Amino acid sequence: EDKVVQSPLSLVVHEGDTVTLNCSYEVTNFRSLLWYKQEKKAPTFLFMLTSSGIEKKSGRLSSILDKKELSSILNITATQTGDSAIYLCAVEPFFQGAQKLVFGQGTRLTINP
Amino acid sequence: NAGVTQTPKFQVLKTGQSMTLQCAQDMNHEYMSWYRQDPGMGLRLIHYSVGAGITDQGEVPNGYNVSRSTTEDFPLRLLSAAPSQTSVYFCASTYPDLRGEAFFGQGTRLTVV
Numbered sequence: 001e002d003k004v005v006q007s008p009l010s011l012v013v014h015e016g017d018t019v020t021l022n023c024s025y026e027v028t029n030f031r032s033l034l035w036y037k038q039e040k041k042a043p044t045f046l047f048m049l050t051s052s053g054i055e056k057k058s059g060r061l062s063s064i065l066d067k068k069e070l071s072s073i074l075n076i077t078a079t080q081t082g083d084s085a086i087y088l089c090a091v092e093p094f095f096q097g098a099q100k101l102v103f104g105q106g107t108r109l110t111i112n113p
Numbered sequence: 114n115a116g117v118t119q120t121p122k123f124q125v126l127k128t129g130q131s132m133t134l135q136c137a138q139d140m141n142h143e144y145m146s147w148y149r150q151d152p153g154m155g156l157r158l159i160h161y162s163v164g165a166g167i168t169d170q171g172e173v174p175n176g177y178n179v180s181r182s183t184t185e186d187f188p189l190r191l192l193s194a195a196p197s198q199t200s201v202y203f204c205a206s207t208y209p210d211l212r213g214e215a216f217f218g219q220g221t222r223l224t225v226v
Contacts, residue, residue: 042217
């Protein structure tokens, strides 16, 4: 059974801190790993990572996949209160496509001013 | 661009009642999916579709039916609501070339009493 585990489940930090969120996976046939941000309603797409190991960056956010460790990290530097959200990690199994994403439990990140 | 539209946003049902959650997308996406989100459990796949007339079960399909008569619409039917179906439901759509990125609706918060 495909499985995705995120840690920590909850994290509270002060504005300006740097945070690292973790995601590990067990998938029979791996195609890609995705990170989503969920503020109040719909998850919104952040990054897609593949076994190429190429780091993805967008402003203060960055993410990379470690295909040997079957894991990924999401880094957020110089955090702001607007970064407060649930961060979801999901895996897209090969031959099944993005209509069958397997999600982790999510990490609830709270940034205090 | 409307994207993925879900209705209703909120619903309270009595045990045993039936209802249909609506989902429509205007991006001509082939793939559509229904997920439920429960505290501490991330998103779990209920049913999915890879095109009009084609549907299949996900991880937690019991108590739900779907159909896909058009590319745009993918309704989710609760046959006989139970308190265990109290959850937030998300509809998502994508197509193969997007390589994993799914677009989510704003969600339907369902309470079964």
